[in-house]
Amino acid sequence: MKKSGLMKYGAAFLAAAMLMGALTACGGSSEADTADTTAAETSAEASAETTKAASSETEESSAEAEPSRLDEILEAGVITMATSPDYAPYEFEDISSGETVYAGADIELGKYIAEKLGVELQIEAMDFNACQGAVSMGSVDMAISGFAYTEERAENFNISDGYNIKDSDQGIIVLKSRAEELSTKEAFTGMTLGVQNASLQQQLRAEQLPDSKEEIITNLNDGIMMLITGKIDALVCSVPVAEQYCVNYPDLAVSDYLFEYESEGIRILVEKGEDELLEAINEVLAEVNESGIYQQWTDEALELATSLGIETN
DSSP states (O other): OHHHHHHHHHHHHHHHHHHHHHHHHHHHHHHHHHHHHHHHHHHHHHHHHHHHHHHHHHHHHHHHHSOOHHHHHHHHTEEEEEEOOOBTTTBEEEOTTSSOEEESHHHHHHHHHHHHHTSEEEEEEOOHHHHHHHHHTTSSSEEEEEEEOOHHHHHHEEEOOOBSOOOOOEEEEEEGGGTTTSOSTGGGTTOEEEEETTSHHHHHHHHHOTTSEEEEESSHHHHHHHHHTTSSSEEEEEHHHHHHHHHHOTTEEEOSOOOOOOOOOEEEEEETTOHHHHHHHHHHHHHHHHHTHHHHHHHHHHHHHHHTTOOOO
16 A cells, blocks of 8 residues: 555656646747747847948938038039129129220239139129029029128028128108108108118118008119109218219208118128038138228229219218
């Protein structure tokens, strides 16, 4: 009986041991499979990260290799400049030789910038407002045409440091016969004022004389004719320009009303984001401002324009 019972218990113990062994073997196989899977996933993730990093480096390298506007200018050997040549002595046309030659202080500035960069200057003449559009579309490298600083321009362009920095009140030209009548802010209520599109003067009229009416003019010479013929009541422009027009046209006068404005100099416009080109231009402007050569260009251009019978501003 004892032997039979012992055998019975021995068989049961052996069966239990075999079962535990089988379970242990199964458990070991599962852990190994899991470890293998984890290792494979880790390897795949590492490979993906390596590929991603390599791709990112390639993209960065490609971006770095893309030439800037300044690189393109230096490679081509030419810098293009938009200007509106109707604003002597800063930019105007000299046709005395039978061919159109662009002259003026701003033209000399453009030439000076080109010379410092070691390239040629190519001038693209167009209306004042078109100059800004040409820069925005990238069809020219820069625009030099008497641009004052405005917040809107700062948002849409790279704007250079100032040059030709001097006090320059902004005022209004009126007929001399109406000068006393049109001498206060209230007097311009309902009056039609001529302004160039996208100009500082347009902005000042809208902000400080909102009750007046706006008439867009192509250039100041057209505006003067419109004022004389009664198509507009007044013409907005800088006081130095207004005073010169009044010398040329005795029937005109500068209104006693002046806009609130503090000059920050004239600016050059460059396409937004072209920081290298702007930096190069600002380096040249620093030399120009320090040397005072812009005033020399202005004096020479004034003498030339006067000899040609061109009205100066």
